[in-house]
Amino acid sequence: MAHANELLVNALRTTAQRLREGAPYAWGHHGQCNCGNLAQVVTTWTAGEIMRYAHAGSGEWTELANDYCGISEAPAEMLVHRLMDIGLTPSDIHHLEYLSDKAVLQHLEGGFRWLKRNRREDAIAYFEAFALLLEGQLIRQQIVREMNALQPQPEAMREMAAV
DSSP: OOOOOHHHHHHHHHHHHHHHTTOOOOTTSTTTSHHHHHHHHHSSOOHHHHHHHHHTTTSSHHHHHHTOOSSOOOHHHHHHHHHHHTTOOHHHHHHHHHTOOHHHHTTSTTSOOOOOTTOHHHHHHHHHHHHHHHHHHHHHHHHHHHHHHHSOOHHHHHHHHHO
């Protein structure tokens, strides 16, 4: 599962908003599909540039993520690297392209349902649900940090016991 962080949550929400406002969407186009639209948000690259970079790789976004090695400076590697830099894993990239992560689907407005990978409305719903899931994780992490800060530290506990 993705590493929850504000940058990723904001990128997912921005992508959903761009799609809602009519950004080009074509599932079979590397630069205008689910991952391509997210890549446009997290990079300065256009849909055309993303498509050219992706075509330097091994196939669909799923294959690009699976083949990612992290060392190469190949254009396709840079695409996957940018998505992983914001907290996604190769598995997340696969699920994002196919709108298929059950944990994300559980967070859909109205509850769990299967989505179609090539429907704009479903992509928007998935981006929003993914952001909601990660935001919930961030809130829980913050609560745990705050609770831990309230716990007496071991040194303080030893001092109290010595008194």
